[in-house]
Amino acid sequence: MSDDAAFIPARDHSVRSVVSGCETCAHWTDVTLIGPCGADATGLPASLHCESCSAERPAHWPEHVDDMGHLDGCPLCDYHTLAIQKDFxxxxxxxxxxxxxxxxxxxxxxxxxxxxxxxxxxxxxxxxxxxxIKRLLICYRCKALFRGFLPGERCRPFDLATWEAHVPAGDD
Ligand SMILES: [Zn+2]
Ligand SMILES: [Zn+2]
Known part of the structure; x- marks a missing residue:
């Protein structure tokens, strides 16, 4: 582990939630999910509902959440690496x-x-x-935030260069 990794707290939110951007209207919706931290993908919604325009965004939890509640890769956009960040x-x-x-x-x-x-x-x-301070997981590609999930094997401490590499063209 690098020095940076040592600064990431090993505490997770007890309640699972996801904050995701709507692909239709760009509104960000914060959804509280069923099951405590450490639970598997049972009961997680197959899609997320935008509170602004009602668009549904498919969420592939079973492919990304294991039996121990580890989240690996983004259930929304399938990007393979999530960043571990301080929820601060x-x-x-x-x-x-x-x-x-x-x-x-x-x-x-x-x-x-x-x-x-x-x-x-x-x-x-x-x-x-x-x-x-607790930790959260962020998708580098779609910027969705996941709280209450244990970081999976491919999760890495937040890396600004990777983050900036995924800023959509025309966003800045
Ligand atoms: Zn929307
Ligand atoms: Zn994503």
Missing amino acids: NARFGLAVVVITFGLLLFLQLPLAWTLAGLVAVALLDWALLRLV
Whole structure:
């Protein structure tokens, strides 16, 4: 495992859900799925319903979810590799750092204390990452998000180069 992989928390959402884009109207729909994390593909819907235009998008769960609840490859577009990502609200993380830093400045503590405070924030960050933040799986091609599924064998830590290689032409 690379250093990057070590930063991915080994916690999954207990409830399974998928956020997928509609191929017809491009609306993103968040669907809660049946079965807890670790369950097999039984009962997962054969298609996802767009809440905006009602289009149905086929979902091939049985081909991609094993008996232990591992998800390998995208059930929506069949792309072979999913990225493992931290399910982390970046704004929240930034707010914690900014507020702490502001507080430390406001208190006008000796430099040593300010540095100690920053170390404490770094530790808090580390702890949050391992204890609170969960992981999710993202399809590089159709950008669907899957929560509550264990990463399968071909899932890889998020790679920006692969992600950018799959940005559809004309999207940027
Ligand atoms: Zn739609
Ligand atoms: Zn996909």
